[in-house]
Ligand SMILES: Cc1cc2nc3c(=O)[nH]c(=O)nc-3n(C[C@H](O)[C@H](O)[C@H](O)COP(=O)(O)OP(=O)(O)OC[C@H]3O[C@@H](n4cnc5c(N)ncnc54)[C@H](O)[C@@H]3O)c2cc1C
């Protein structure tokens with residue numbers, strides 16, 4: 001166990017980062033870490049607090065890998081407040097009267113929400129907006145009021161900054177009205193100027209939120225029941241309310257430090273040097289509670305600087321000498337769906353600075369660049385409504401901007417944008433502090449040529465993800481420079497990407513590989529383009545995978561419609577929609593397994609896998625299934641695999657919807673659908689999520705009112721949780737949005753690209769995909785719907801079709817000159833009562849043991 | 862037992878009729894103890910190689926995808942997707958894997974078509 005004890009006060013975002021960083025770097029296990037947090041939760045993502053209103057439960061907001069808290073060198077004490085620090089004794093006292101000694105103390109106490117001392121701030125119905133408990137209480141209150149008042153709940157938010165606008169969005173999402181009251185003369189006064197504030201105000205009003213600027217709140221007056229009832233303003237105005245949220249600012253929590261006589265900043269915050277040390281060398285402070293000399297003794301209310309402080313402190317405890325250089329206050333936010341971003345000298349305070357402004361009253365966007373007096377060097381910028389150039393321009397601060405600055409803020413296509421070459425020192429990922437130089441070095445020196453690997457290697461783009469387009473661009477530029485072609489080409493036969501080929505084939509209406517390669521490619525094809533074309537043809541026209549010239553295009557498993565195993569035999573997985581099966585059908589499966597001596601195993605997708613079927617046995621096995629009213633299943637290939645589900649409301653005490661019926665409907669709808677990669681779907685009957693649906697490409701989770709649909713999850717090599725697409729929708733809408741999501745994916749994804757990376761790299765990300773699917777922003781929904789309907793209408797039992805077609809059936813023989821003869825090289829041993837392929841050593845032994853040689857034990861020639 | 866299959870280790874052995882071969886869809890044949898994979902390509906040519914995949918040890922080459930690399934006709938193993946020349950048997954793409962036993966290349970067998978019959982010569986194989 002660690003020789004030195006580190007105590008962390010506060011279990012918030014920065015505490016989490018510190019513990020993770022120290023555990024990653026402290027390979028020798030020198031430090032034992034105790035974390036004390038007064039909240040009842042493990043560290044959670046406060047930045048994403050507003051998403052609480054669209055999530056199934058608070059656990060979805062938890063930060064980082066849960067294993068961190070299982071680490072024997074880390075103990076997390078929730079619900080425990082640190083009361084006092086005794087610097088001489090090097091102890092902290094807890095609220096349960098326990099004292100703990102420390103070798104190093106790290107203060108990560110964050111901030112608390114602050115409200116002006118107006119009468120009525122403590123009435124029932126008045127809330128702060130800082131913690132999970134705050135938002136949970138707010139939600140309960142709004143729901144309860146809703147039930148009582150029988151009209152939309154009247155909501156008001158005091159404060160028109162980031163938190164206020166988020167709170168207004170939350171009120172609206174619960175069906176309440178929202179009025180934002182701001183004391184300053186504009187919204188987001190810290191991030192945008194007057195014109196930007198005007199633009200923001202009108203964009204937000206379009207969304208139905210009322211905005212009052214330049215108005216001070218003087219009182220919250222109670223109604224007859226003593227709850228918050230009326231807001232009174234200093235200009236004499238009044239407004240009726242049922243709920244009020246104060247988002248009027250934060251104050252660093254420096255009280256522990258003050259009481260221990262540690263110096264604090266003028267405007268609060270524990271004073272630290274650039275290595276995050278307080279005056280006491282064994283006490284550090286990080287995150288929002290700290291006021292660093294690198295930030296002129298001010299505390300910064302953003303997460304990125306806190307993360308850097310956490311890393312610096314962990315590094316220092318291990319003897320490192322990194323320092324914190326001060327905050328990059330550049331921010332990009334999405335408020336009620338409106339982009340707001342500012343960076344650098346956004347308010348043009350540099351003497352002689354020039355402002356280049358573009359504002360568009362129709363779209364409501366406002367964009368501004370701040371340049372040096374000769375318009376050559378970029379100093380800063382501000383975006384409201386459209387922040388698409390933010391990721392590219394932010395790292396350019398202090399560098400010469402080639403070309404006409406206005407080209408960067410005019411709508412795309414109106415002016416030619418020059419190619420930018422970022423300086424090495426430019427900070428590309430401000431969340432994790434990754435420079436353009438370190439990304440280039442990862443590409444050139446460490447030979448990383450893949451975006452996914454680049455992300456995990458450099459950490460760039462792994463937090464908020466807004467820099468990903470830029471990271472990808474740097475990667476491609478570097479690859480091009482070193483002569484590595486970043487070709488979109490599928491293979492040597494097709495110079496196009498899968499996406500391009502898909503639309504080319506669709507538009508030209510071609511149906512055979514020969515026509516397609518003649519028209520769009522060259523040569524005879526290969527094992528890369530043939531299956532791709534096979535899959536595209538199946539996606540566009542459906543039709544049998546073994547029809548006409550298609551059989552020769554199919555990849556290993558599709559070619560014989562079963563799953564090829566390592567010894568060349570196949571496994572068969574009978575379709576069991578939704579995992580629901582009658583005892584009679586179970587018996588059929590058992591009989592088939594026995595008769596053909598198939599190794600039997602239950603799969604992770606709630607199906608039964610039968611292994612060891614020889615090629616020539618497949619038709620007989622399928623026939624047995626067909627006779628019993630079943631079909632084989634697509635447990636293979638790039639297609640829908642299974643729809644996993646829990647039992648749901650028909651049996652489960654907790655279920656709120658019938659997840660099994662939903663799963664069966666989905667499996668029957670999408671079975672046989674060919675796609676760029678495998679597709680998995682899960683359905684859970686309530687938020688307990690027993691089917692692990694959020695680990696699937698499409699996850700459907702029951703709610704009291706209907707279903708939430710999540711997309712883009714996967715297990716495997718880089719596990720991803722699926723993201724929310726729509727919530728509380730009915731069955732029909734579930735089908736409709738999934739139809740469209742899957743079709744859009746099938747049409748536009750790369751070869752072998754799963755849904756998670758596809759939706760990450762889709763231009764504009766999930767938001768853009770939502771726009772296409774829910775708002776028909778590309779005008780293609782009718783087409784997507786029709787395409788899926790065609791698939792559903794033309795689905796046939798592929799296996800039965802083979803059984804009925806002697807020509808296709810002829811393919812299922814072992815040897816052209818000995819059709820019934822089993823492959824003599826197959827050899828098995830028995831383990832736990834079933835057979836499995838013999839290992840090389842076992843085969844040799846088998847051959848020696850039986851020199852009389854039966855066909856089962858002969859070794860390959 | 863493999864006695865049902867006629868054939869010797871030397872000389873041309875008939876295995877099937879040309880009509881049994883569908884363009885680009887390989888078949889396996891048993892010649893004595895040896896498993897052979899036979900392919901008919903869209904230019905009408907017929908090729909035979911060992912059916913044993915060197916990288917997996919399974920007899921599956923006949924179930925792979927045909928194609929070309931440059932002008933060289935190829936066959937890809939269905940198990941780990943190595944690509945081999947149908948002319949020389951040489952492994953062109955190893956997919957960063959090692960063969961389970963022996964070398965990475967396939968034996969190629971001489972094929973002749975006689976009166977609509979496909980004849981294989983195992984002795985010619987190397
Ligand atoms: C709604 C909302 C939206 C936000 N959006 C953004 C954004 O878009 N971008 C951005 O950069 N930032 C955003 N922030 C700010 C960001 O959340 C904070 O900068 C970040 O959480 C600071 O982390 P921290 O660990 O310093 O403090 P916190 O996360 O607040 O953690 C401090 C923890 O310490 C505990 N604690 C305090 N004193 C004690 C004690 N004596 N004993 C035990 N425990 C104690 C507290 O209960 C708290 O859990 C947002 C904040 C909110 C509330």
Ligand code: SF4
Pocket residue numbers: 646647648649652653654655656659684685686687688689690691
């Ligand atoms: S997810 Fe809910 S409904 Fe389904 S089994 Fe679990 S608890 Fe029951």
